[in-house]
Amino acid sequence: EITFDRFHVVKLLNEAMNQVRISERKEHDALKGHKYTFLRNRENLTNKQEVSLAEMIDLYPTLGQAYRLKELFNDLWSMPDKVSAEAFLKQWCEEVEKSKISAFMKFVKTVRSHWSGIIHFVETKITNGILEGINSKVQLAKRRARGYRNINNFINMIYFLCGKLKFDYPLGFT
Numbered sequence: 501e502i503t504f505d506r507f508h509v510v511k512l513l514n515e516a517m518n519q520v521r522i523s524e525r526k527e528h529d530a531l532k533g534h535k536y537t538f539l540r541n542r543e544n545l546t547n548k549q550e551v552s553l554a555e556m557i558d559l560y561p562t563l564g565q566a567y568r569l570k571e572l573f574n575d576l577w578s579m580p581d582k583v584s585a586e587a588f589l590k591q592w593c594e595e596v597e598k599s600k601i602s603a604f605m606k607f608v609k610t611v612r613s614h615w616s617g618i619i620h621f622v623e624t625k626i627t628n629g630i631l632e633g634i635n636s637k638v639q640l641a642k643r644r645a646r647g648y649r650n651i652n653n654f655i656n657m658i659y660f661l662c663g664k665l666k667f668d669y670p671l672g673f674t
Contacts, residue, residue, distance in 0.1 A: 504617035505628050506577055512607055513573055514539050519603035520566040528560065538567055541574065565599050576622065585622040589615070637661045 521538050525531040534556065537549045545553060557564030573592055579585035593611065596604045611618060621627075641657045648654040 501620050502617045503620045503624055503626050504614055506621055507627065509618055512610060513570055516603040516607040517566055517570045520563060520601060524560055524563045531556065538563070542571055562601065566601050566604060569596055569599065569604055579622050582619055582623050585619050589619070634662050
């Protein structure tokens with residue numbers, strides 16, 4: 501079964517949050533310089549950022565609602581099982597529809613089209629971080645060589661770099 505990595509789902513959510521911030525920013529100059537105040541999780545904010553966040557949430561209700569929805573969505577990752585995760589996600593999607601924030605409505609459309617993969621992540625907690633790391637090593641091998649004469653040499657180099665081969669050299673002479 502397909503699993504959608506938490507990182508990529510949160511990335512899409514942050515893009516939706518940023519779109520809301522940008523649209524509000526066009527109307528209000530006071531929001532300038534506060535991009536990461538809205539993109540960071542609340543527990544990672546400095547005291548100064550927390551104070552300015554509270555002020556901006558009071559001044560700009562749409563932005564405050566979007567931030568609340570973003571923070572609420574992150575509770576999905578701590579759900580204990582599939583049933584509670586599905587119930588939570590369904591409720592969250594209804595909250596977004598009530599808010600009528602277009603960037604989040606678009607995100608909800610994406611969530612609904614990839615529903616089972618997102619829920620499957622909550623069940624399995626499988627990420628594709630290891631695959632991303634291997635892909636990084638493959639790209640490094642490709643850049644280092646500036647091209648291989650044939651595909652077999654390239655494949656052998658990938659096995660060499662990613663295979664964690666251990667080469668023991670003799671310590672002394674016999």
